[in-house]
Structures are given as C-alpha cells and as structure tokens.
C-alpha cells in the first residue's frame with residue numbers, strides 16, 4: 728500500500744495554504760489549520776494517532 732502526502736494532508740481551504748487569514752486586525756494565523764497551511768485528512772489523523780499511541784508507549 729502506497730501513501731502519498733496528499734492522502735495525509737490537504738492544503739487548507741480557508742487560508743489557501745498560507746497559514747494566515749485576513750481579519751479586522753490584519754493578517755492572523757489561520758484557525759482552521761493553526762497556521763500550518765495544511766489540514767490532516769481522516770487518514771492523516773488516523774496515522775498520527777497511531778504514531779502517538781506507540782510513541783507514548785516507547786514502541787517505535
């Protein structure tokens with residue numbers, strides 16, 4: 728099974744991948760992606776949860 732980055736994360740649609748959005752106070756970090764410019768897909772979230780679970784147990 729091959730997984731590409733596009734399967735794990737997508738460009739944020741709120742900030743168009745810039746991580747910043749225009750607001751009344753100017754450009755601020757995007758809420759949707761926490762300023763990263765990308766949002767995790769369901770697969771990405773699953774993989775991250777899996778990694779964290781095993782990292783927390785010292786399994787990896």
Ligand SMILES: [Zn+2]
Pocket residue numbers: 739740741742743744746747757758759760761762763764765
């Ligand atoms: Zn964003």
